[in-house]
Amino acid sequence: MMSIKIRATAKQDSVTVKALMSHPMHTGLQKNKKTGEKIPAHFIQEVNCEHNGNNVLTALWGPAISKNPYLSFKFKGGNKGDTIKISWVDNKGESASEEAQIR
Numbered sequence: 001m002m003s004i005k006i007r008a009t010a011k012q013d014s015v016t017v018k019a020l021m022s023h024p025m026h027t028g029l030q031k032n033k034k035t036g037e038k039i040p041a042h043f044i045q046e047v048n049c050e051h052n053g054n055n056v057l058t059a060l061w062g063p064a065i066s067k068n069p070y071l072s073f074k075f076k077g078g079n080k081g082d083t084i085k086i087s088w089v090d091n092k093g094e095s096a097s098e099e100a101q102i103r
Helices: none
Strands: 004-011 014-021 044-051 054-060 070-076 083-090 095-101
Touching: 004 083, 004 095, 014 044, 014 083, 044 070, 054 070
Parallel strands: none
Antiparallel strands: 004 014, 014 070, 044 054, 044 083, 083 095
16 A cells, blocks of 8 residues: 655744655566565656645756655744645556645
């Protein structure tokens, strides 16, 4: 099951967002230990973060990102109680999104 866990905290004039994304992140170069066949590439390509509906971050990723990636960043202008939404799309067209309140 692919999912996103988000924690967003407001401190002074900035918000720190921390997100843990559950995803296998296969490069396409790994081999199945039992069969010896290459595992097809399967990785997150785009991550977006919205604050109250406005995009505050877009990250374009490739196959070099580790399994179950962790993302942390800060932005200005958020307040406690505001909504943060993080979503991603992978190279197979699969996607996930999650919302959290800023604490």
